[in-house]
Each structure stands twice: as structure tokens, then as C-alpha cells.
Amino acid sequence: MExxxxxxxxxxxxxxxxxxxxxxxLGFTLIFGVLRRANLSYGPAIMLGLYVxxxxxxxxxxxxxxxxxxALASTVLAGAYVERLCFAPHRGGSAVAAxxxxxxxxxxxxxxxxxxxxxxxxxxxxxxxxPALSLGPLAVRPEALVMLAAAITVAAxxxxxxxxxxxxTAVRALIDAPRAAALCGIHAGAVSIQVFALxxxxxxxxxxxxxxxxxxxxxxxxxxxxxxxxxxMMLGGLGSLPGAVIGGLALGLIEAHSQWYLGxxxxxxVAYLLLFALLALRPPWMSTRSAS
Amino acid sequence: MDEYTIGVLTNVGLLAFLALSAYVLLVAxxxxxxxxxxxxxGAYAAGVGTAMLALPLPLAAALxxxxxxxxxxxxxxxxxxxxxxxxxxxxxxxxxxxxxxFELFRWQVEVGGERVGPDGTQGFRGIRWVFEHGxxxxxxxxxxWALLGAVLGVLVFVERSRLxxxxxAGGQDPELAAAVGLDVLRIKLGxxxxxxxLAALGGALFAHHNTYIEPRNFDIMLGVHSLAYALIGGLxxxxxxxxxxxxxxxxxxxxxxxxEYRMIVFGGLVAVLLMFRPRGVLDERAVxxxxxxx
Amino acid sequence: xxxxxxxxxxxxxxxxxxxxxxxxxxxxxTCLLGPxxxxxxxxxxTLAGILKPRRGRVEFSGRRLDGVAPHRIVASGxxxxxxxxxxxxxxxxxxxxxxxxxxxxxxxEHDIERLFGRFPRLKERAAQPxxxxxxxxxxxxxxxxxxxxxxxxxxxxxxxxxxxxLVVEExxxxxxxxxxxxxxxFLVEQNAHMxxxxxxxxxxxxxxxxxxSGDPGSLAxxxxxxxxxxxxAR
Numbered sequence: 001m002e003x004x005x006x007x008x009x010x011x012x013x014x015x016x017x018x019x020x021x022x023x024x025x026l027g028f029t030l031i032f033g034v035l036r037r038a039n040l041s042y043g044p045a046i047m048l049g050l051y052v053x054x055x056x057x058x059x060x061x062x063x064x065x066x067x068x069x070x071a072l073a074s075t076v077l078a079g080a081y082v083e084r085l086c087f088a089p090h091r092g093g094s095a096v097a098a099x100x101x102x103x104x105x106x107x108x109x110x111x112x113x114x115x116x117x118x119x120x121x122x123x124x125x126x127x128x129x130x131p132a133l134s135l136g137p138l139a140v141r142p143e144a145l146v147m148l149a150a151a152i153t154v155a156a157x158x159x160x161x162x163x164x165x166x167x168x169t170a171v172r173a174l175i176d177a178p179r180a181a182a183l184c185g186i187h188a189g190a191v192s193i194q195v196f197a198l199x200x201x202x203x204x205x206x207x208x209x210x211x212x213x214x215x216x217x218x219x220x221x222x223x224x225x226x227x228x229x230x231x232x233m234m235l236g237g238l239g240s241l242p243g244a245v246i247g248g249l250a251l252g253l254i255e256a257h258s259q260w261y262l263g264x265x266x267x268x269x270v271a272y273l274l275l276f277a278l279l280a281l282r283p284p285w286m287s288t289r290s291a292s
Numbered sequence: 293m294d295e296y297t298i299g300v301l302t303n304v305g306l307l308a309f310l311a312l313s314a315y316v317l318l319v320a321x322x323x324x325x326x327x328x329x330x331x332x333x334g335a336y337a338a339g340v341g342t343a344m345l346a347l348p349l350p351l352a353a354a355l356x357x358x359x360x361x362x363x364x365x366x367x368x369x370x371x372x373x374x375x376x377x378x379x380x381x382x383x384x385x386x387x388x389x390x391x392x393x394f395e396l397f398r399w400q401v402e403v404g405g406e407r408v409g410p411d412g413t414q415g416f417r418g419i420r421w422v423f424e425h426g427x428x429x430x431x432x433x434x435x436x437w438a439l440l441g442a443v444l445g446v447l448v449f450v451e452r453s454r455l456x457x458x459x460x461a462g463g464q465d466p467e468l469a470a471a472v473g474l475d476v477l478r479i480k481l482g483x484x485x486x487x488x489x490l491a492a493l494g495g496a497l498f499a500h501h502n503t504y505i506e507p508r509n510f511d512i513m514l515g516v517h518s519l520a521y522a523l524i525g526g527l528x529x530x531x532x533x534x535x536x537x538x539x540x541x542x543x544x545x546x547x548x549x550x551x552e553y554r555m556i557v558f559g560g561l562v563a564v565l566l567m568f569r570p571r572g573v574l575d576e577r578a579v580x581x582x583x584x585x586x
Numbered sequence: 587x588x589x590x591x592x593x594x595x596x597x598x599x600x601x602x603x604x605x606x607x608x609x610x611x612x613x614x615x616t617c618l619l620g621p622x623x624x625x626x627x628x629x630x631x632t633l634a635g636i637l638k639p640r641r642g643r644v645e646f647s648g649r650r651l652d653g654v655a656p657h658r659i660v661a662s663g664x665x666x667x668x669x670x671x672x673x674x675x676x677x678x679x680x681x682x683x684x685x686x687x688x689x690x691x692x693x694x695e696h697d698i699e700r701l702f703g704r705f706p707r708l709k710e711r712a713a714q715p716x717x718x719x720x721x722x723x724x725x726x727x728x729x730x731x732x733x734x735x736x737x738x739x740x741x742x743x744x745x746x747x748x749x750x751x752l753v754v755e756e757x758x759x760x761x762x763x764x765x766x767x768x769x770x771x772f773l774v775e776q777n778a779h780m781x782x783x784x785x786x787x788x789x790x791x792x793x794x795x796x797x798x799s800g801d802p803g804s805l806a807x808x809x810x811x812x813x814x815x816x817x818x819a820r
Contacts, residue, residue, distance in 0.1 A: 038377055040516070085560075089567040095376070096323055097570035100523045101563040103516050108559030115556075166688065169677075173685040176674040183634055183668055185660030185689040185735060227512070234381050269392045272385040279382040280370035 005137045010256045016144030018252020019151040020213075023206035024225055025232035025244035026158060027199040032233060033175045033241070034195045037095050041082045041102040043225030044109040045200055046207035047217075049075030051113035053208070054122050054217050064125055064212065072204045078109060079200025083193050091189060110222050117217075126215035143213040150209055154202055155245055161198070162241070171195060203229075234275055298429045302501055304534075304541050305436040309494025310514070311521035311533035312443065313487040318522055320483035321463030323376065325515050326367065326383030327491045329390035330360040332510030334492025335499035336394065336410060342421035342500070343408050344401050349421050353496040360492020361485045363390070368484035372477050375466075387515060394507035415506025422500045436497055440534075443490065447530040459483060524562055526572030528579035535574060587612040587770055588633075588664075588739055593642035593652070595625075595632045602628040604794035605642070610739065615761065615771045617781040620791035621815055626774040627669050629791070630743045633772075634666040635659040646739065661689055665737035669744050669774075671728040675717030679708050682716050682727055686734030694734070701730045704760070722753035729760065740764070742773045746780065758784055778811045 024043075031039045053061070053071035061067055086101035127146060132139040162168035170191045173181040182188065207225060211217050228251070236247025251271055258270035293301075313327045334356035341352025371382040400409035403418075410416040422432055450456045462469040462476045470476045499505050517540075525536030543558050569575055588610040595603040602625045610616045620626050631637040633644060635656035644652040651659055665686075674682050683701065687694045702709035705726045711719060716727055725745055732740060745761070746754040758780050765771060765784070775781035782788065782802040790798035790813055798805065798813070 038380075085563045085567075090570060094570040096318070096523060097566045099323075100520050101566045103520055104559040104562035104566075106559070107555045108563075111553075111555035111559070115553075166684075169681060169684050170688060172677055172681070173674050173688075176676050177672055179636065180668065180672040180674060181685070182636060182656040183660070183666050183672070184685045184731065185657045186685070187655070187657040223512070230381070238377070265392060265395055269389060272388045272392075276370075276382055276385040276389070279374060279378055279385070282373075 006260065009138050010260045011253065012138060012140060013144075014253035014256030015249060016141065016147055016252070017256055018249035019144070019148040020206055020210050020248075021228050021232045021251045022151045022245045022248025023147075023154060023202060023209070024229035025236065025248045026154060026241060027202035027206065028226075028229035029233045029236075029241055029244040030158075030171075030195055030199040030202070032238070034171055035087060035091075035098075035192060037087060037090075037098045037102075038230065039082065039087070039102050039196075040099060040226055041086065041105045041109060042079075042199070042203060042229055043227070044106045044113075044222035045075050045078035045082060046203040046225045047219070047222035048078045048109045048113045049073075049200075049204050050124075050207050050211050050217050050221060051117055054124055055116050057125065058117075058122075064127070067125065068208050071208050072201060075204035075207070076197050076200045079196045079203070080193055081105075082109075083196040087192065087196075088189060091192070106222065106226075110219065113222075114219050120218060122217050124211050124215055124217050127209070127212035129215070141213075143209070147209050147213065150205060151245070151248075154205060155241075158198075158202070158241065167191070167194060231271060231275060235271075235278065293430065295429060298433050300541060302429070302433045302436055304537050305433070305440050306494055306498045306501060307518065307521065307537045307541065308440055308534050309443070309497070310491050310518040311525070311537050312447070312530065313491035313494070314515075314518045315522035315525075315527070315530070315533040316447075316483050316487040316490065318519075318527055319463050320459050320480055321466065322480065322483070323380045323519065324383040324487070325380045325512060325519070326385075326387030326390075327487065327518055328510045328512070328515035329367075329383075329387035330364055330488040330491035331495035331498065331514065332390060332394060332505075332507075333363045333488075334360045334495030335505045335509070336397070336416065336495075337492070338496030339416050339419040339499045339505060340399075340409070343416075343419045344399075344403065349425075349496075349500060352421075353493060356492045356496035357489040360495070361489040363492075364485050364488020365481070368481050368488075372481055372484075384512060384515070387510075387512070391507050391510050394510065413507060415504060416499075417504045419499050419503045419505070423503065432501065436501075439493065439497070443493070444530050444534075451530065455479075520562065523572050524565065526569070526574030526578065528571070528574045528576040532572055532574040536572070587647060588772065589643075589645045590629075590633070591643045591645075593629070593632060593644065594640045595628050595637050596640050601640075602794055603632065603639070603642075606791070606794070606796055608789050608796055608799070610770065610772045611787070612770055613765075613768060614786045615765050615773060615784050617785035617788040618772070618774045618791055619776075619778050619781060619788060619810065619813075621813075622776075623793075624791045625794040626791055627743055628794075630666060630669070630741055630774055633659075633664065633741060634668075657689070660735055660737075663736075663738040664741060665732035665735045665739075666741040667725075667728045667732045667743065667745060669747065671721075671724045673716040673719070673724050673727050673731070676715055678713050679716055679719070679727055680712045682731050683734050686731035689735060697734060697736070701733060704763070705730055722749050722756065725749060725753070725757055726760070729757075733764075738770060740769055740771045742771060744774055744776060746775065746777045754780060776815075778815075779807070782807060782810065 028042050049071040052074040053067045056070050057067055061070060082102060082105050086105055087098050090098040127143045132141050162172055170186045173184060173186055174188060174191060232248040232251045233244055235250050236243030254271050254274060255267050259267040310327055310331050314324060317324045337356040337359045338352040341347040341355050342349055367383060367386040371379055374382055395413050397410045398412050400407045400411060408418045458474050458479055462474055462479045466476045521536030521540060522533045524539060525532035525534065543554065591607050593603050593606040594601055606629060618626055628637060632639050635654055639652050642652060643650065646662060646664060649662060651662060674685060683698050707723055708727055708730060716724060719727060745757050754777065761771060762784050773781060785802060787801055789796050
């Protein structure tokens with residue numbers, strides 16, 4: 001009985017963790033799918049957004065909803081800034097230059113954030129600070145349920161946007177066949193900045209829920225978000241949105257189980273090992289370009 | 293030269309090895325997020341060599357280069373056919389495994405009544421060969437730059453040879469290169485192994501400059517920095533990566549008047565620079581123009 | 587309607603178009619023939635704005651269009667049916683048509699119904715991903731998608747490429763029908779025999795230059811075909 005309970009508990013924890021990774025991966029994948037470029041500044045933009053919210057919290061703002069809106073607005077602004085400076089100039093040009101430029105802005109955004117709030121840790125209002133719910137022998141944190149609900153809602157909303165709107169048609173056309181999209185009169189530059197705004201908004205939702213679940217922000221948030229988003233995207237097959245969700249959940253499950261069964265130091269190791277093996281062996285789903 | 297300047301110049305030299313290692317791969321058409329792993333392998337190997345096995349530094353550095361090359365081959369062989377972001381992610385995953393490996397690496401021996409050796413996340417202290425052999429900071433600086441000069445010389449020689457042309461051709465258009473009969477995969481593996489050895493040499497010197505290393509030194513930040521150095525400096529010449537490091541460390545350390553706004557200024561500068569020169573300051577065209585002046 | 591003067595487009599140092607001049611009259615089918623590598627697709631890509639010309643002018647209904655971005659060219663009323671069809675493989679047939687109407691608002695559903703009347707096969711497959719269609723169906727979809735932007739000039743790049751003879755017949759029947767309904771069409775073709783049957787005017791292109799222009803019949807068909815496939819003796 002005991003091993004089964006452990007297994008189920010780890011699976012639950014893994015899904016909760018994976019929901020946050022799935023959200024991060026959705027934003028990362030949206031940008032990658034449309035631009036075929038990795039945006040290393042994705043996480044730092046989220047970090048800056050939450051640092052602005054934390055700063056506002058320390059000075060004047062109260063209430064989770066207000067803080068969320070502040071984080072959302074500043075992350076979207078930071079994302080648009082990254083797009084204009086790192087990706088718009090290199091459209092149709094060098095992918096490496098765009099990526100290195102986004103790394104340069106990573107340094108910049110992180111520095112701005114830590115200049116405003118230099119300590120290593122700041123408290124953030126908690127999403128929930130009561131006890132965990134018990135489900136028989138299993139414990140479920142309510143904020144994990146919120147995270148899961150958010151991931152499902154965001155994924156569904158994103159699906160609707162991509163399949164039911166004119167903007168969505170343009171995005172999917174660009175992902176599917178960029179040249180054909182241009183011939184249909186779809187202006188990649190105009191769509192690209194909207195995609196950045198949307199992806200940043202999703203990232204802000206993810207970052208906000210993560211920070212509010214832990215009731216703290218640290219300067220690691222930027223690098224952590226970029227790495228986890230990229231890793232989950234790769235695990236789910238590069239550039240596919242359903243894949244991003246699956247990759248995120250898979251990453252969460254892998255981390256939760258390997259931490260429990262192999263020890264904390266193997267938590268990340270197993271995920272990296274699996275990614276490396278997947279890349280080396282190239283199973284068919286790793287090369288799909290579909291985003292629908 | 294005061295101690296501070298010596299320190300800055302030594303750092304520029306050490307990081308230049310890593311930047312050159314990223315440069316070699318960029319010229320070969322590949323993007324690595326993982327060169328820091330081989331820098332780390334070199335640092336640990338050389339540290340073990342001098343501090344635990346009582347080897348002289350040159351021998352320990354040679355051992356480090358060998359292990360770095362071997363580790364790079366280990367990563368390179370299964371990933372040889374990957375391109376672009378796939379290759380970059382595979383190298384990142386491998387490098388993170390190495391870093392976690394360093395965290396798990398515990399092996400200590402008694403040296404002069406003191407326990408010396410890697411101690412997991414606590415790092416590896418007491419790599420004091422340089423200090424114990426009375427090498428002055430200025431002498432060490434000279435050593436680093438002499439080695440760097442030698443490496444640059446070899447790289448210049450290779451770039452001008454048929455091999456160098458083949459590497460560049462394979463990097464810019466692998467299909468075309470394969471069509472004219474170049475063994476693209478073998479060239480790429482060669483570049484990966486050479487880059488690994490280069491990074492390891494830098495790591496070996498880094499460990500002996502710092503006397504203390506820890507797994508955190510070799511995280512993704514270091515790798516992406518070296519990549520950025522190579523690209524900012526320019527892909528046209530082996531001096532590019534050197535310029536990249538000098539620009540960053542120069543602005544970082546030299547521009548003390550900017551102090552806390554350093555990264556804000558530097559980050560923006562790099563992004564703007566890349567708009568106008570996507571292959572760096574010293575790109576192929578700039579190099580062509582400069583060399584015509586002779 | 588469309589006038590091209592001294593157009594030069596280059597890939598690096600290699601000039602694929604070396605001073606091309608031609609005209610397409612309103613309401614006509616004009617055809618461009620030539621051997622592989624003559625620069626026909628380069629010309630189409632330049633007219634559509636995907637490639638930027640190095641020199642020369644493109645005027646369409648009195649407006650300069652050389653070097654203009656593709657989305658503005660679509661807005662000015664030109665649509666290209668690209669070589670190899672280039673449909674959106676992971677989007678459904680219906681979504682492909684909506685993508686074609688990206689710059690328009692209103693009247694889209696009505697146009698889709700009308701096109702479904704012309705291409706009943708597409709209607710049957712409306713909910714199917716375009717990548718699962720046969721080559722001929724994809725070609726029809728590519729034509730229908732281009733028509734969704736309501737172009738006043740339709741550019742077609744090798745619509746018969748890689749298709750079975752019966753399907754080619756069908757495609758040319760559609761081209762003739764579109765023309766009868768008033769469309770202006772500028773067509774690049776390898777299949778000179780079929781192209782000369784529908785065209786009112788044709789150009790021969792060899793090595794990046796226009797080497798002959800005339801009406802079908804102004805040059806013996808076998809001579810046209812010989813030069814279209816092989817080029818003139820060098």
C-alpha cells in the first residue's frame with residue numbers, strides 16, 4: 001500500500017509542477033513556432049514583470065488581482081521590447097544573431113530587476129496559505145489545483161484564439177508555410193509582435209502563479225523560466241502547442257518521480273538525460289512542425 | 293602593471309579560450325550551449341592532477357585537454373547529425389549533466405595533513421600549484437597569454453589551410469560541402485573535439501588561477517556568455533572572440549564609472565550592434581577589408 | 587495593366603534576371619515560356635515581392651510595385667499561385683481559403699461558397715488537412731486560395747508541374763474559365779503546348795532575358811516548344 005501511495009502522491013505533485021511547466025512551454029513554443037527562433041529573454045521578461053509587481057507591492061499596490069495586472073502589463077511590455085530589439089531586425093536573417101541578442105537583453109532585464117530589488121529573496125502575497133486538502137491518504141495543495149486549472153484554461157483559450165480568429169489563422173499559416181503566408185498578404189512583422197505580446201501574457205500568468213504559490217520571488221526566476229520552458233518544448237516535440245503541454249506535464253512527472261526515487265540531485269539529471277537521449281535517437285514526434 | 297590590471301587581463305585570457313571554443317563550433321556551423329562543461333572537465337581534471345596526483349601543471353593541463361577532448365567526443369558522437377537548436381539543446385542537456393556530475397563528484401585524499409579534492413557542491417579547494425611553485429601573478433598572466441598566442445597561431449594556420457576552408461564550407465552550406473565530396477560529419481566531429489580540448493585547456497588554467505572551483509562555475513550562464521563573446525567579436529577571424537571578451541570584461545571591469553548600470557548598457561549595446569553586424573564586429577567582410585590594406 | 591521594365595534580380599553576384607521587360611494586358615492570358623533555370627520563378631517571386639529586385643521598375647495599374655513588401659502587393663490586387671502549390675499542409679482546406687482572404691473583411695463566406703461551386707472536390711474535403719490532398723487537389727486549392735484575395739491579376743507559376751495529364755487538362759480548363767469570367771492571368775509554364783492553347787500572348791525567356799514575344803501562331807509551335815525546353819543554340 002505504502003509504495004502505491006507514494007507513487008500516486010508523486011504523480012499528483014508531478015502534474016501540479018508540470019502544469020506550470022506546460023504554461024511556460026506554451027508561451028515559449030508560440031514564439032518558436034512562428035519565428036523559428038529561440039527567445040532566451042522569455043524568462044527574464046517574466047522575471048522583470050514579477051519584480052515590477054513585487055516592487056509595486058512593497059510601495060503601494062495591494063491585492064493579488066492588482067499585482068497580477070501589473071505583472072501582466074510589464075511582462076508584455078518587456079516582451080514587445082525584446083521583439084523589437086532582437087527579433088524584428090533579424091527577420092529572415094541570422095537565427096544565431098537573434099538568439100545572442102536576446103541573451104544580451106536577458107542580462108539587461110535581469111540587471112534592471114535586481115537593481116530595483118537587490119535582495120536575494122522577496123516575499124510575495126501567497127495565493128493560499130492554509131493547509132493542504134487531503135484526498136484519502138494523498139495531500140493536494142489548492143494552489144496546485146489553481147495552476148492546473150489555469151493551464152487547462154490557457155491551453156483552451158489559446159486553441160480558440162488560434163482556430164477561431166483571423167489573427168489565429170495568420171499565426172498558424174506562418175507556422176505552417178511562411179512563404180505561402182506572405183503570398184496570402186500576411187505581414188509577418190505585424191503578427192510577430194502580437195505573438196510576442198500573447199506569449200508574454202501567457203508567461204506572465206505562469207510566472208505569477210508560480211511566484212504566488214511559493215509566496216516569494218528570487219532572481220533565479222528568469223533563467224529558470226527560460227530553461228524549463230525550452231526543455232518542456234523540446235520534450236514535447238519542437239514547436240507544437242499540444243506537444244508543449246504534454247512536454248510540460250512529462251517534465252513535471254519526471255522531476256517529481258526522480259527526486260523521490262533517486263534523490264534531489266537526480267531531479268534535473270534524469271530530465272536532461274531523457275532529453276539528450278530523445279535528441280540523439282530522434283523519435284518521429286521530435287521532428288513535427290505542426291502546431292494545430 | 294598593478295595587480296588589478298593583471299587580474300583583468302588574466303581573466304580576459306582565460307575566458308578567451310572558452311570563447312574560441314564556441315567560435316570554432318560557430319565557424320563549423322554549430323551552436324553549442326555546452327562548452328562550459330568541457331571548461332569544467334578541464335578545471336577538475338587539472339585540479340586533480342596537480343593537487344591530488346602531484347603532477348606538474350603542464351602535464352595536468354595536457355591531461356585536462358585529453359579528457360576535455362574525450363568528453364566532447366562523447367557528447368559529439370551521438371549528436372553529430374543534429375542541427376541548429378536541436379544540437380544546441382543536446383549540448384545544453386549534456387553540459388547540465390556534467391554540472392550535476394560535478395555536484396556528485398566526491399573524491400578526497402590526504403595531502404600534507406589536509407583533505408584535498410572535489411567535495412560535491414562544496415567545490416574543490418586548494419588547487420595551489422601556481423602559488424606553491426612561486427609563480428607570480430604577472431608570470432601566470434604571461435603563461436596564459438603565451439598559450440593563448442600559441443592557440444591563436446595554430447588556429448590561424450588551420451584557417452588558412454585546406455582544412456580551414458573545408459570547416460567554413462561545411463558550416464555555411466553542409467549540403468553543398470557534402471556534394472563536393474567533403475566528409476561533413478567527420479569535419480564536424482573534429483571541430484567538436486578540438487573545441488572541447490580548447491575549452492578544457494582554459495578550464496585547467498582557470499582552476500589554477502582561482503585555486504577554488506565549484507560546480508556552479510560551470511553553469512549555462514558561462515556557456516551562453518562564451519557564445520555571445522564569439523559572436524559579438526565576429527566570425528571573420530580568430531581575433532573576434534578575443535575582442536568579444538575584451539569588450540565585455542573591458543566594459544565590465546574597466547567601465548567602473550558605469551558600475552551598476554554596466555549590464556544594462558552592455559546588453560543594449562550588444563543587441564544594437566547585432567542589428568548592424570549580425571556576424572559580429574570582425575565579420576568576414578570587415579576582415580577582408582582590413583587584410584586588403586597590407 | 588502590368589508593365590515590367592529592365593528588371594534585374596540577383597542572388598548574391600549571380601543575376602537571375604538580367605533586364606526583363608514585358609507587359610500583361612488587362613483581361614488577357616499572357617504566358618511566359620522557357621527552359622529550366624531561365625529565371626521564370628525568380629520573376630514571379632520578384633513580382634510577388636518575395637524577392638527584391640536590384641534594378642528596374644514594376645508598374646501595376648499605374649502604381650510602382652518594385653521592392654514593395656508582399657502584403658502590400660496582395661493589397662494592391664496581385665495574387666501568386668506559387669510553384670509546387672505551397673498550401674498550408676496542417677490547416678484544413680477551409681482554413682487555407684480563410685488564410686487567402688486574410689486582407690479582406692466581409693463577403694468571405696459568400697466567396698467560399700462560390701469557389702466551392704467551381705471546385706466541388708474542395709467542398710468535399712473542406713474539413714480535411716490540405717497536406718492529405720492529392721497533387722491536383724492541392725493545385726486547385728492553391729488557385730482557390732489565391733482567388734480568395736479577389737485579385738485583379740493572377741500570377742501562376744507552373745500550375746501543371748508534376749500533375750497527371752488528365753489533371754493538367756482540368757487545371758487548364760479552370761484557367762480558361764477564369765479568363766472567360768474576366769480574370770487577367772500571367773502564367774509561367776513548362777507545358778508549352780497547353781499554355782499556347784489558352785494564351786493570347788506569350789514571351790520566351792532564356793538565361794534571364796526575354797528573347798521572343800508574340801502571339802501564338804507567330805512562331806511555329808514546334809519551334810516555340812523546342813526553345814522553351816532547350817533554349818536557343820548556344
